[in-house]
Amino acid sequence: MSDLILNKKESIVIDSILGSLYTGSKENLTLLDFNNDIKIVARNDWNKDKVALICGGGSGHEPAHAGFVGKGMLTAAVCGDLFAAPSVDAVLNAILHVTGDAGCLVIIKNYTGDRLNFGLAVEKAKEMGRKVDLIVVGDDISIPSNPQPRGIAGTLFVQKVAGYVAENGGSLEEVKQAAIDAHDKIASIGVALTSCSLPGETNDRIALGKAELGLGIHGEPGIETIDLPAAKDLVSTMVAKLVAAKPVEENALLLNNLGGLSPIEMNIVAKELMESELGSRAKFIVSGPLMTAIDMKGFSISTIQLTEEIAKALEFGVETAAWPGVVARRELPITACEDQVAKNVFEPSHDQETALVLSKVCQSIIEIEGELNHLDSIVGDGDTGSTFAAGARKILAELEANNLPLQDKAKLLTTIANCLTTVMGGSSGVLLSILFTASGRDYDLNGSLPKALQAGLAQMMAYGGAKPGDRTMIDALHPALEAWAEQGFVQAIAAAKAGAEATAKMTNAKAGRSSYLNSDSLSGTKDPGAFAVETVFNQF
DSSP states (O other), rough: OSOOOOOOOOGGHHHHHHHHHHHHSOOOOEEEEOOOSSEEEEEOOOOOOOOOEEEEEEEEEEETTTBBBBTTTTEEEEEEEETTTHHHHHHHHHHHHBBBBBBBEEEEOOOHHHHHHHHHHHHHHHHHOOOEEEEEOOOOOOSSSSSSSOOTTHHHHHHHHHHHHHHTTHHHHHHHHHHHHHTTEEEEEEEEESSSOTTTTOOOSTTTTTTEOOOOSSSSSEEEEEEEOHHHHHHHHHHHHHHHHHHHHHEEEEEOBBOOOOOOHHHHHHHHHHHHHGGGEEEEEEESOOOTTBBBEEEEEEEEEEHHHHHHHHHOOBBBSSSOEEEOOOOOOOOOOOSSOOOOOOBOOHHHHHHHHHHHHHHHHHHHHHHHHHHHHHHOSOOHHHHHHHHHHHHHHHHHHHHHHOOOHHHHHHHHHHHHHHHOHHHHHHHHHHHHHHHHHHHHHHHHHHHHHHHHHHHHHHHHHHOSSSTTTTTHHHHHHHHHHHOOHHHHHHHHHHHHHHHTOOOOOOGGGGSOOOHHHHHTTHHHHHHHHHHHHTTT
C-alpha cells in the first residue's frame, strides 16, 4: 500500500469531508445526509433566491471541490470516490436540493465519467421540471489538436466568474454565458516530478531527474517526459505553450500546487512565472494548492485573458475555505539598505609578547589536529581537529601578515572572534566567536583578561546550553579560567588538565554530538574540545 495516512480506502473521502467540516473557519457548510453513500457538501446559508452553482467529480483533488463552496462561488459540491465520478443519483440529489426558481448551472471537468453521470442527472432534473444547464470545462492545452481537452485547474476561473454573476443576481442564461466566455479565454498546462499515491499502488513511474510535462490530475502519464531543467527553463517551456494557445494580453494567472510541492519550491516557481512573458502582462495571480492530485509533486499554470467583467469577477470577495483571493501584480517590495553591522575597525599594532602567546596557542592546536579528529571520530563526527586547526591557521595568517591589533587586547579578542566565524564550520566556530566577542567587550570595561574570558564563557554557556559536567570543552575551560582569575596561571594549567581528564570518566554527555552516544562509547575517551583546552594551557 502507498504511504497515505488513512483509516481504510473505503472511508477516505467521507473522513476527509468530515475533517474539513470540523476545521472550516467559515461555518457556512453542511454535509447533506441522504442515509446512503452520497457525499454532497453544500452551503448551509442557501435560500434558493439566486442561480445555484454545482461542481464536483472524483475526490483526491482537495480542496477542490468542497473548498470552493460558499457565498460568491459554488452552492454545492458532489464528491465521488477517489478519482471516480459521483453517481447519477448523487448529482441529481444535489441539483434537487439546491435549485430554486432561478435555476442551476452545473460546471464539470471534461472527463468521460463526469460528462455521462452529471449529464444524465441534468437531463433527469429537467424532466422533473428543474431549470438546469451544464458547462464542460476543457482547459488543458498540452495536446493542441485534442478535440476533447481535459479539464484541470483552470476550471476554478470558470467557477469564480460564474459565481460572481450568480451572486449579483444574473439569470441562468447570463451565468452560463459568463462561464462560457471565461472558458474560451483559459489555457492550462501541468508538470510533475512524481505521480500521485493511491492506496495499494506505487507511484515510481517518473525516474529521478525527469519530469512529465502536460499531465492531468489523476496520475495519468504526461504528454512527454523531459529532463528536469532549472525552474526558470521549466516555467519558460510551459509559458511558451500557453502563449501559443492564447494571445498574450492582459491576463490573470493561477499557479496550482498539485499537492506535493514544498512552499520553497512554489515560491521559486511563482518568482519565475511572474518574471516570464505571461507574468509581465499579468494583472493578478492566484497561488496555492487549489486542485491537487493527492500528493503529486508538481504544479500547473492556468491563464485567463482579462476583460473588465472578468477582472471584477476575480476580485469579487467570496466566503469559501479555499479560494485565497487574487493578488494584484506589483513591483517587488525591495528596500535598499545600508549595512549597519559594525565593522571591526582597528589599527594593526605589534606586541612581541602577545604575538608569541598567540603563535604558541595556534601552533599547539595545529599540531594535535590529527589527534583531535581521532578523538572526535570516537564520540562525534571526526572533524573537531580540522575545525579547530582551520581557526588557528586563520589567526596565524593574520598574525604573520601583521594584521592584528596586538597592543589593544579588547579589539584583539573581537578580531579573533571574527576570524573564527569566517573559517570554522559548525557550532564550535560560533560558540568560540561568542566567547571572544563577549570577552572583548568585558575587557574593554574591566581590563582583566581572565575575568574577561570568564565573562565570555558565561555567554557561550548561556547561548550554547552546555555547562560544567556536560562533557564538553567547558569541563576544562571553566575550572581553568576560574583558577587563573583566583589563584594564577600556574594553577590554571593544572585545572585545565584535571578538567579534561575528568571528561574521560563521564559516561553521560548532555550536549553536542556525544549526547547521542551510549556510555560504552564515551568511557575512557577525553572530550576532544576539553583536550584542546588542556593542550593550549599546557604550552605555558
